[in-house]
Every structure is written in C-alpha cells, then in structure tokens.
Amino acid sequence: MKHELSVMIFSWEFPPRVIGGISPHVFFLSKSLAENGVKVYVVTCDFPGTPAHEVIDGVDVYRIDSYKNPAPDFATWVYLMNLNMQKEAAAIANKLADKIDVFHAHDWLVATAGIGLKHVFRKPLLVTMHSTEMGRRDGLHTDTEKMIHETEAWLTYEAWRVICCSDYMVSHVKWAFGLPEDKLVMVPNGVNPDVYKGIEKEDLASFRATFALPEEKIVLYVGRLVYEKGIHILINAVPKVLEKVDAKFIIVGSGYMKEQLSNIVRSMKLGHKVLFLGFVDNETLLRLQKCADVSVVPSLFEPFGIVALEAMAAKSPVVISDTGGLSEIVEHDLTGVKVYPNNPDSLAWGITKILLNENYKSHIRENAYRKVQEKYDWEKIAQQTKQIYEVVLGEYSKSFWA
C-alpha cells in the first residue's frame, strides 16, 4: 500500500501490556490509522512472551527494553525507560526506508523520548494528553508531583498540537499549562462495540450465577481503586441502594484504597453484597459488562471516562458522576443517568432509578448504544487524527526545519 504519511507513536503501554486506558486507545487508533493509509510505527515497552518487533493489523510494533533494573522510584524509572525508548527509536527511525513525518507521544510517560527525537530528527511532535498530574492528585503537593507537572508542561510546550479527548480536557489542559487556544484540538476517545458481539449469542446465566443470585441485580464498577475514581462514594452508596433493591456490587480493579474499602464494607456487614474481584481477564470483563444491570462511574476527576463508553457499547446502562469528560459522553435521561459528584445519596438515587424501572433501563441502553456508533467510532477518530497530522505537516512544510 502506498502511504501518504508515516507516524511514530510512543506509548508506555500497548496490548498485551495493559495498565490503563492508553493501551487500548493506542491499539485501536494505530490500527484505524493504518486502515486509513497512514504508515504507523508504535514504540512501546517490552512485555514477557512478546517479540521485540511484530506487525499487528498493518501496524509495526517495536517493544523496547523498558529498563528492568530496580529503579529508585516510579518517576525515575519513567525517565530511565525513556532513555532506552529514545535510543532504540532513534535507531529504528534512522534505518527505515520511509522517513518518519510525525512523532506522536501519549502522556508524560513518554515525554522525554518524544521531545528528544523531535529535535534530533527535526520533525513535528504531537501529544495526546490523556490526563494531568494536577487532575490526578487534585493539586500539586510533593516534589514528584511538581516534577511530573513540569514535564507535562514542557511536553505540551514542545508539541506542535495537543490533542485532548474531551472539551473538558481541552479547557483543563489550556488552564493547567497556559496554552494558546489554537494549539489544542479535541478528538474523542473511541470504543469498539464489535468486541461484545460474539458474547451476545452466549447464554450468560451460568456465568452470571458465579457472581450473583438470580434475584440480585448486578451493579458493576470497573476501574482503579484510587481516590480520584470515587470508588469510596460507591461503597458509601451501597446500603442506600440495598434499602430499595436487592443487588450485588461487583468491583473490578485494584489500587491503594482496596484494603480501606474492604474494611468499610466489613464494618457495614455487607461483605456478602460487595465482591472485590481485583484484575480480571478480558473475557471475564466483557461478560461482566454484558451481565451488568447497571454500570457505575463515580469519578471525582475524569478526563474522558472510557469505562462509561465501554459499558454503553456493551448495552449496560450507565450512572456517572456529572464531571469532566463524563458529562460530555452522557446526556441525562437519554443515554445514561448523571448524578452529583462526591454524593453517595445522589449516586444511590441514580442506581435505583435504573434498577427499578425496566422500561427506562431499555430506553437508556438503546440510546446509549446508538450514540456510541455515531460518535465514538474509531474509523472517524482515525480520520480526524490523520487530518490533524496533515494540517501540522502543511504548517511544518513552511518552516525552516522542512
């Protein structure tokens, strides 16, 4: 295939290495870009059992030595990993028959690799800011947090364009780093509803029975067990929901709040109603999302909210806190239920509203599924991203670097 342009994407995670939302985002974005005539090279961290180089759906994936010596701390490891990523990516880019037109970094975790290679090859750098340290920590409290924030600021300064996945993130990033409006561009995150299609024909009754009694409704939470995700708000809402509906709360994910949350559940004597599953494999997760009577995203800070979108694609009705990117995904009473953030009473109200009304539930899930197909399709997202590359290359061609 004749390629119109070539991009080298940097990401610290790529399947099968999945830590957060960047991995699936980069996977589907790169695949869809390749389908749209872009030559894509992904440079990412190594993972046990995967090759150093392979071609997946037309995308050249290179896995670099992610620095496996003990590192003093996580942030220092990130910079050490970037040293290897930059050096190996430099050699890869140098040896390619087609030269790289654009570098595209995802988050501060690959900042120094992207910035260094931009200058060494004199090619434009784009960044997608999936989140910010200020947002994740609700301010900057330690030297590590300040250092990460300043690295993010530097990355956005060096980038030709900064892509954000929601209007909320556009304004947040603009404010956090003092960026000019015309440097920012919004491209939504995407979701692939096809992954749930195979499961639709399955009888999930016996799968469901391993998690909940037939009379129990399933309330599903998927996400890290950390403060910003508001999981503690859901735990506090559990008794309020149980006053009105018999339900089982299934919590998927792990994080530093796990023990604290388990203790709260135990003290409420609701251990039989709340299941902490930790990390689950992808097949289990997809089935849980299909079985869920309601999916809850109670975040306090959420740049986008991919979990809500996945639930919508799985036709599970969603209750979300009315904040950040989540507010843009869901229209209240049409594609989901919005509740007040940081408010267990409001969250319990939203959950019971869906669980007690079957007609309302189907109305929400059908509308939500339609919206997913219309707006969050990877094909459209890849086309938008490609357009941004083209605009940047047009501007670049007039610069003295060209």
Added chain:
Amino acid sequence: MVGQLAEYINALSTQLVKNKVETHVVTYHDFSTGTVEEASGVKTVRVANPVRTHIGVLTWDLTLNQEVERAAASIYYQANEQIDLIDVYDWHFIPAAATLKNALDIPFVYSVESLEDHRSPKADTPYNMAIKSIEWLGFYEAKKVSVKSEWMRNEVVRIYNVPKEKIEVVAPDANSWVKDVLELYKTVLEA
C-alpha cells in the same frame, strides 16, 4: 565549575581549535543559557533544564539530556550535517550521545573522568545501579573509550568487561597530549 573537568575541557577545546578542529562545546548552566558564546574560536552553548523541580540527580540529568540533544542537533543541522565526532565526558550526557549516534550516525568517544564504582564504592542501591547502567551504555555504544591512566584502563576492563583494545590512554600531563587526542579522534573517523 563543579570539579576539574571545566578547566580541562577549556584547555582541550582551545588546543583543538589551534589544531584546526572546529569545536563546539555543549554544557550546562542554569542562567547563562541560550546564547552561543565564542572565545578563542571555541563555540559554547549552555543549556538549562526545562524541568525545575526534581527528586534527585538522575531525574535532573535525564531531563537535561533532551536540551543537550536539541543544542547538538542544532549545531549539526547548521553545519550542514557535517559533525564528524562527539566526545562525551562521564555518564551525565551519555543518553544524548547514544541517541545522536543512533539517529544521525555520529560516532562518539566516551571520555572517562571517574566511575560510579569509585565515587560510591560498594554502593548497590537502585540509584547507583542506574548510574552504572548509564556508564555501561556509554561503553557499549561508544566507538572508543578514552581514559587518563593505565590504571583507569584496567578498571574499565575489570568493572565493565570492555575489550581492552577499545580503550585508549590519553594522559593530560604528557607532552604529546593534544597529538594523542587528535590521533584518537582520527582512529574513530577511520574506523
């Protein structure tokens, strides 16, 4: 000036210019940044770290390297891509040297002033290990290694298992010092 290296580089670069070697020095300075300064024919660029808050020397160093790369790449492109060789002193700018070599095919000499094993004997904390891994990378990626004494040559062989023939002794107190440096550079270019 932190140690003796500043004086040494000043003397060396001045001598290189006298011997008709176009010499650019890329170094660190927090305040005198950005401008190219020319003294005795030596062009010096000073870069500062864009990240002001740090949790250790490693994070400071690993973020400063991108600015070193930016300055070095700028010299390279302004010189119509005609930079023959990079001479890098100690571990601090090895990341930049390794990237520039792999990206632009500019070979480098790793000039050893001291080693982490000597600065922090018997220290095997993750911090020391990281610096040692950067030193190792330097020995691996360099075309030639330059040391100032036979003793250091043996130490580099003992600690890092570097092939002895990759290491040249260039004694700064020898009469033939500049000639030896030029000879070493020539070997790299001819390789």
